[in-house]
Amino acid sequence: MKIAVARYEIGAPADFDAFALRQRQVLAEAAAAGARIAVLPEYLSLELAATFEPSVAGDLPASLAAIQRYRQAWLELFAGLARALDMHVVAGTFLLDTGAGRYRNRCDWFTPQGAHLWQDKLQLTGFEKATGLIEVGDALKVFEVDGIRAGVAICYDSEFPLPVRAQCEAGARLLVVPSCTDTEAGATRVHVGCLARALENRLFVAKAVTAGQAGWSPALDVNTGQAMVYAPMDRGFPADGVLAQAAEGQAWAVAELDFDAFEASRAQAQVANDRDWPGQWQPALQRAVVVTCG
Numbered sequence: 001m002k003i004a005v006a007r008y009e010i011g012a013p014a015d016f017d018a019f020a021l022r023q024r025q026v027l028a029e030a031a032a033a034g035a036r037i038a039v040l041p042e043y044l045s046l047e048l049a050a051t052f053e054p055s056v057a058g059d060l061p062a063s064l065a066a067i068q069r070y071r072q073a074w075l076e077l078f079a080g081l082a083r084a085l086d087m088h089v090v091a092g093t094f095l096l097d098t099g100a101g102r103y104r105n106r107c108d109w110f111t112p113q114g115a116h117l118w119q120d121k122l123q124l125t126g127f128e129k130a131t132g133l134i135e136v137g138d139a140l141k142v143f144e145v146d147g148i149r150a151g152v153a154i155c156y157d158s159e160f161p162l163p164v165r166a167q168c169e170a171g172a173r174l175l176v177v178p179s180c181t182d183t184e185a186g187a188t189r190v191h192v193g194c195l196a197r198a199l200e201n202r203l204f205v206a207k208a209v210t211a212g213q214a215g216w217s218p219a220l221d222v223n224t225g226q227a228m229v230y231a232p233m234d235r236g237f238p239a240d241g242v243l244a245q246a247a248e249g250q251a252w253a254v255a256e257l258d259f260d261a262f263e264a265s266r267a268q269a270q271v272a273n274d275r276d277w278p279g280q281w282q283p284a285l286q287r288a289v290v291v292t293c294g
Helices: 016-032 044-051 060-085 126-131 155-159 161-169 184-201 259-268 273-281
Strands: 002-009 037-040 088-099 102-110 116-120 143-145 148-152 174-178 204-213 228-230 242-245 252-256
Touching: 002 016, 002 228, 016 037, 016 044, 016 060, 016 252, 037 174, 037 204, 044 060, 044 088, 060 088, 060 102, 088 174, 102 174, 148 161, 155 161, 155 174, 155 184, 161 184, 174 184, 184 204, 184 228, 184 273, 228 252
Parallel strands: 002 037, 002 204, 037 088, 148 174, 174 204
Antiparallel strands: 002 252, 088 102, 102 116, 143 148, 204 228, 228 242, 242 252
């Protein structure tokens, strides 16, 4: 199975039709590369704020309220592209109105068979908390797709080991990470989180990112990071854990994920963090003993 993760340059579409045309073009590129799963980045829906007057586009509460009118068109667009391209489309995230001026950061997953799956973000960044507008999700999911199980960890969620471990224990062998970071430090945190989750759980991790600058948006102003696909740093895989990375100027990083070979490789693994995980719960390791010196 091939997976493609986007390094998505933020634009400023004039209207929803222009946005839809670009999605058709970029996803067609992923399909042409042979991808069975294509992953777009976090906050993709905020690009639609550019379709409104500057006073709305430049104001986060106003822009979140305004983009809700596109929700049905968003669902129809990506569902149609998943069917037409015979490809799973992970459509980044949409900030979805839950009532009373509150929003959930929702990742929509559309299958070629017509199903619509979703995972809400579970941990909020400092920026998201400070807005007073975004709320956390209340369910952790694993999706069964094309004979494998996959989980979604939206950006900051990838930096927390226990929920991803729960997804792994539910059978996930692929973790999809739509992300959006505005600093090098933020990009590094997500990168390290993805590496750590791949190592701990012995699974593939696929991270999509936003790129470029959008001075008109308070949330998409500056974008950093690289689209990457990760594997454990172990025998049979790259020493740095990076299976694929989008080169400068490329919109997609594409990697072949052989799940059967991956499972078979467990027997030859140099380390087995996934199987050794319960060792952390030994009673002697539940509380550290403070030893004083002198």
